[in-house]
Amino acid sequence: MRPVYIVGIGQTPVGEQWERSLRHIAHDAILPAMRDAGVERADALYVGNMLSGELVGQEHLGALIADFVGLRGIEAYKVEAACGSGGAALRTGFMAVAGGIHDVVIVAGVEKMTDTVGRDTTAALAMAADQEYEAAEGVSFVALNALLMRRYMYEYDIPHGAFGYFAMNAHQNGVSNPNAMFRQAITLEGYRRATMIADPINLMDSSPICDGAAAIVLASEPIAQALRNGLRPVRLAASAVATDSLAVHDRRDPTWLEAAWISSRKAYDQARIGPADVDLFELHDAFTIMAALSLEASGFAERGKGVRLAEEGEITIEGRIPIATMGGLKARGHPVGATGVYQAVEATLQLRGLAGANQVHDATIAMTQNIGGSGATILTHILVGE
Amino acid sequence: MRPVYIVGIGQTPVGEQWERSLRHIAHDAILPAMRDAGVERADALYVGNMLSGELVGQEHLGALIADFVGLRGIEAYKVEAACGSGGAALRTGFMAVAGGIHDVVIVAGVEKMTDTVGRDTTAALAMAADQEYEAAEGVSFVALNALLMRRYMYEYDIPHGAFGYFAMNAHQNGVSNPNAMFRQAITLEGYRRATMIADPINLMDSSPICDGAAAIVLASEPIAQALRNGLRPVRLAASAVATDSLAVHDRRDPTWLEAAWISSRKAYDQARIGPADVDLFELHDAFTIMAALSLEASGFAERGKGVRLAEEGEITIEGRIPIATMGGLKARGHPVGATGVYQAVEATLQLRGLAGANQVHDATIAMTQNIGGSGATILTHILVGE
Numbered sequence: 001m002r003p004v005y006i007v008g009i010g011q012t013p014v015g016e017q018w019e020r021s022l023r024h025i026a027h028d029a030i031l032p033a034m035r036d037a038g039v040e041r042a043d044a045l046y047v048g049n050m051l052s053g054e055l056v057g058q059e060h061l062g063a064l065i066a067d068f069v070g071l072r073g074i075e076a077y078k079v080e081a082a083c084g085s086g087g088a089a090l091r092t093g094f095m096a097v098a099g100g101i102h103d104v105v106i107v108a109g110v111e112k113m114t115d116t117v118g119r120d121t122t123a124a125l126a127m128a129a130d131q132e133y134e135a136a137e138g139v140s141f142v143a144l145n146a147l148l149m150r151r152y153m154y155e156y157d158i159p160h161g162a163f164g165y166f167a168m169n170a171h172q173n174g175v176s177n178p179n180a181m182f183r184q185a186i187t188l189e190g191y192r193r194a195t196m197i198a199d200p201i202n203l204m205d206s207s208p209i210c211d212g213a214a215a216i217v218l219a220s221e222p223i224a225q226a227l228r229n230g231l232r233p234v235r236l237a238a239s240a241v242a243t244d245s246l247a248v249h250d251r252r253d254p255t256w257l258e259a260a261w262i263s264s265r266k267a268y269d270q271a272r273i274g275p276a277d278v279d280l281f282e283l284h285d286a287f288t289i290m291a292a293l294s295l296e297a298s299g300f301a302e303r304g305k306g307v308r309l310a311e312e313g314e315i316t317i318e319g320r321i322p323i324a325t326m327g328g329l330k331a332r333g334h335p336v337g338a339t340g341v342y343q344a345v346e347a348t349l350q351l352r353g354l355a356g357a358n359q360v361h362d363a364t365i366a367m368t369q370n371i372g373g374s375g376a377t378i379l380t381h382i383l384v385g386e
Numbered sequence: 387m388r389p390v391y392i393v394g395i396g397q398t399p400v401g402e403q404w405e406r407s408l409r410h411i412a413h414d415a416i417l418p419a420m421r422d423a424g425v426e427r428a429d430a431l432y433v434g435n436m437l438s439g440e441l442v443g444q445e446h447l448g449a450l451i452a453d454f455v456g457l458r459g460i461e462a463y464k465v466e467a468a469c470g471s472g473g474a475a476l477r478t479g480f481m482a483v484a485g486g487i488h489d490v491v492i493v494a495g496v497e498k499m500t501d502t503v504g505r506d507t508t509a510a511l512a513m514a515a516d517q518e519y520e521a522a523e524g525v526s527f528v529a530l531n532a533l534l535m536r537r538y539m540y541e542y543d544i545p546h547g548a549f550g551y552f553a554m555n556a557h558q559n560g561v562s563n564p565n566a567m568f569r570q571a572i573t574l575e576g577y578r579r580a581t582m583i584a585d586p587i588n589l590m591d592s593s594p595i596c597d598g599a600a601a602i603v604l605a606s607e608p609i610a611q612a613l614r615n616g617l618r619p620v621r622l623a624a625s626a627v628a629t630d631s632l633a634v635h636d637r638r639d640p641t642w643l644e645a646a647w648i649s650s651r652k653a654y655d656q657a658r659i660g661p662a663d664v665d666l667f668e669l670h671d672a673f674t675i676m677a678a679l680s681l682e683a684s685g686f687a688e689r690g691k692g693v694r695l696a697e698e699g700e701i702t703i704e705g706r707i708p709i710a711t712m713g714g715l716k717a718r719g720h721p722v723g724a725t726g727v728y729q730a731v732e733a734t735l736q737l738r739g740l741a742g743a744n745q746v747h748d749a750t751i752a753m754t755q756n757i758g759g760s761g762a763t764i765l766t767h768i769l770v771g772e
Contacts, residue, residue, distance in 0.1 A: 001485065001486055001487065021518065023518075044627075050445060051439070051445075053437070053439045053440050053510075053513055054439050054440065054445075056517065057509075057513060057517050057521070058513055058516075058517040058518075059436060059437075059440075059466060059468055059513040059514060060466075060467065060468040060513065060514050060515075060632060060758055060759055060762065060763065061466075062466075062467055062474075062629065062763060063467070063629035063630065063631075063632055063758065063759065063762040063763045064516065064632045064762075066629050067629065067630070067631045067632065067636070067762075072629065072630060072631060073628055073629060073630070073644070073645070073648055074628070074629060075477075075626075075627035075628065075629070076467075076627070076629045076763070077465060077466065077467040077470075077471075077474040077477075077627065077758075077763065078465070078466040078467065079463060079464070079465055079466075080445060080446075080447075080448075080463065080464040080465075080466055081446060081448055081449070081462075081463040081464065082445055082446040084463075085463075088448075088463040091461075091463075092465075092478060092481075095478075095481050095482055095485055095487050096481055096485070098485060098486075098487065099387065099481055099482070099484060099485010099486055099487055100387055100484075100485055100486075101387065101481050101484065101485055123443075124439075127439055127443060127444055127445040127446065128445060128446045129446075130444075130450065131442065131443050131444040132407065132409075132444075135443070240461075241430075241461035241462070241463065242459055242460070242461065243448065243449040243452050243453065243458065243459060243460060243461070243462045244449065244453070244458060244459070245449075245453045245458060246446060246449055246450045246453065250453070258459070259459070262459055372446055372449065372463075373446055373449065376446065376449040376450075376453075377446065377448060377449045377462070377463065
């Protein structure tokens with residue numbers, strides 16, 4: 001396998017983009033990424049997206065977006081793994097460059113969840129869960145996570161309020177990110193008083209429904225060297241995917257993300273590092289419970305101790321393992337199929353030293369973890385600043 | 387890049403499988419493919435599917451199906467390029483093995499188009515076209531192909547009846563394929579009298595709505611050698627994807643499949659062959675007009691002469707370039723996201739010499755071409771019997 005470099009990044013602000021259609025939003029991330037890389041062509045475009053069929057009435061995004069950004073003719077298709085779609089597109093791009101198939105690949109994640117063709121977004125999101133054994137029983141995606149959170153609170157005797165430190169950290173980091181959907185800090189009291197969504201998950205435990213796109217240009221080493229622009233080179237040093245049952249009740253232990261354990265171990269092996277070497281971790285805090293479970297299954301906390309890491313301030317920019325450094329899914333926003341690419345864009349900003357007020361000091365190794373469903377597909381990537 | 391071998395194939399009968407849900411249908415193809423290959427594990431599963439969200443209310447097929455076939459934990463995700471989704475999944479599997487990422491990969495295509503959750507299948511299929519500039523105007527997918535066919539008939543002065551040879555060939559070949567949806571031969575008179583769907587496309591120009599799944603196990607050369615089972619080894623010698631605008635009216639020349647031209651040339655270069663070397667061509671005869679356009683853009687006929695190739699009997703099993711040798715999309719059926727994998731399964735049967743009454747004599751080189759939309763994504767693969 002060949003080394004793979006991230007040579008360009010682009011992103012749109014996350015929010016309700018009523019004036020832009022899906023193809024425009026994708027365009028608004030891809031063109032800046034190409035400009036950032038200094039490329040005018042690419043060999044292929046892989047698009048991460050979950051819901052365009054259901055919410056926009058449009059499939060076939062690969063060719064559509066390739067054409068719309070001026071790349072008609074190139075290889076292009078869509079990759080889907082529910083809310084892990086962006087990470088799966090990144091995985092596909094990694095394989096193409098690492099495997100010597102292509103030299104320059106664009107990976108884009110895009111989701112349009114507002115101003116849709118009239119379908120119900122909550123029902124659409126439930127397609128990430130098992131339709132026959134979960135969704136058909138009436139359980140929504142937030143309800144599934146509420147069951148997980150309730151179980152976790154019971155098993156480890158953790159009060160709901162303790163999860164607030166995840167939300168506070170995310171919102172604090174969102175303040176300085178111009179692309180974040182929510183840019184106001186919240187207090188623990190504000191967290192505790194937030195509207196209940198699906199007990200015990202309240203509004204401040206939950207990431208928002210929104211629109212957004214992010215894009216990355218990947219290149220082989222010789223191309224990356226030719227494109228050097230004075231910024232610190234960032235290598236995509238590891239890429240790993242693992243799965244679990246879609247239905248949470250089919251798992252031996254619902255509060256253990258087995259697929260995170262498998263994919264993070266694979267990624268650590270590929271990058272020849274361990275959790276202690278990671279300077280920042282962009283994890284999938286679609287709900288606060290998922291942040292805790294990710295930290296534990298990826299080796300940053302003992303079982304049942306993920307929340308304590310947050311309480312002790314270890315997840316902040318200055319902490320031992322900064323997470324959601326640009327606001328995370330909670331505050332930057334969670335345009336589902338785009339999230340995995342946003343994570344990698346933000347990690348690249350950190351490694352380039354361009355994260356502004358949110359800069360993690362001396363960041364050299366960043367990990368991203370994108371999750372499809374309630375832990376059924378987990379995609380882990382490791383980025384290294386050289 | 388490493389050589390890639392097809393070491394196992396599986397398929398379900400194509401038709402209306404009311405008693406099987408999507409996951410069961412996928413299972414019914416994947417398990418036979420794994421048995422055929424003699425493997426009990428795989429490194430990854432890539433699923434080609436277009437419409438599960440819209441018609442079944444289920445996304446996230448990668449993890450769902452990996453778990454259901456007993457492969458919980460492995461890398462898995464879905465790949466989508468409208469009716470070219472199966473070919474795109476095969477492309478992804480090819481990259482993974484050729485690039486040295488994985489040694490054993492399962493590629494599955496699955497579609498469930500009957501007994502759905504109540505959505506309109508014609509509207510769902512129109513998501514392959516441009517939603518904002520085609521579908522929003524009320525044009526269906528068959529109507530788009532009707533416009534193409536009408537233009538072609540006008541430009542080359544070809545009567546509708548001449549297209550009947552494509553339908554007759556497909557139905558004739560379907561008779562001996564136990565997995566074909568339609569197993570009765572038709573006459574030219576029967577073709578001409580078929581019910582009109584969207585003038586000039588009639589029922590016998592059109593592939594059917596149906597359910598089905600096909601699967602392939604790909605392996606690296608050392609693994610393929612270790613698995614040798616007495617059957618002739620089949621190498622996946624080329625894999626290429628190209629795109630065009632989704633909207634037909636955006637193309638300079640709507641009766642020329644530019645993406646077929648690009649992807650077939652790339653595939654010929656990779657396999658170091660030309661069209662004259664191809665012993666059989668599994669093309670994308672979703673409508674008879676697409677068969678003609680594919681033959682022309684892939685170098686088998688001059689422009690405007692694709693239909694004549696059919697009239698002259700050159701597309702039959704005994705002809706110069708046999709197409710739709712197991713019935714094609716017209717008679718075997720077109721479960722859209724599965725079709726690209728069915729094509730490769732059937733080509734493998736031919737190269738193994740196991741195509742029964744439909745065997746192409748001395749077949750050594752087979753080409754498959756899977757199309758998403760009205761020519762917007764075209765995936766060409768070349769298989770070589772060793």
